[in-house]
Amino acid sequence: MVTFNYETDFKLDNENLLEYWIDTVVSNHDFSIGEINYIFCDDVYLHKLNVDFLQHDTLTDVISFDNTLGKLVSGDIYISVERVAENAIEFKETFIDELHRVMIHGVLHYMGYKDKSEEEISKMRAAENKALLAFK
Template sequence: MVTFNYETEFKLDHENLLEYWVDTIVLNHDYSIGEINYIFCDDAYLHKLNVEFLQHDTLTDVISFDNTLGKLVSGDIYISVERVADNATDFKEDFIDELHRVMIHGVLHYMGYKDKSEEEKKKMRAAENKALAAFN
């Protein structure tokens, strides 16, 4: 089950379509959906989590807490819509496209994708692009 929660005024207008998309991406990787919770918030909210849980005193666009067990994908994905909007501007991307990239990025982490090394980043970006293409 995919749920959408809001700690800010922002609201998605196509939750059912996004839930189907996430389900499809997970199934296409030979995993199954447990509980994925998206929590949309602002910079201050996510910064507090970043400091408290990760000891990082920086702004970020997404923090994922992974509860995946084996092939059952579960976790909480916190997304700062402010940071996504700023990144979209910086990267000259559409806000919704950047939001979808961040949303699927967290899920891909749950399925074993990493992004620490350059090679891992390339694989993650390719998986993100493939997932985004499937949405459009």
């Protein structure tokens, strides 16, 4: 089950379609969805989590807390809507495309994708792009 929670005025328009898309991406990787919670927030909210739980005193667009067990994908994905909007401008993307990339990025982490080395980043980007194409 995928749930969408809001700690800001932002609201998704198409929760059911997004849930179907996320489930499809997870299934295509031979995983199943357990419980994925998206929490949409602002920079202040996510910065506090970043400092308190990860000891990173920086702004970020997404933080994923992974509760995956085996092939059952579960966790909490916190997304700063403010940071996504700024990144969309910087990367010359639409807000929606950047939001979808960040949303699936967290799920891909749960399925073993990493993004610390150049090789890992390349694999993550390829998986993100494939997932984004499946949504369009």
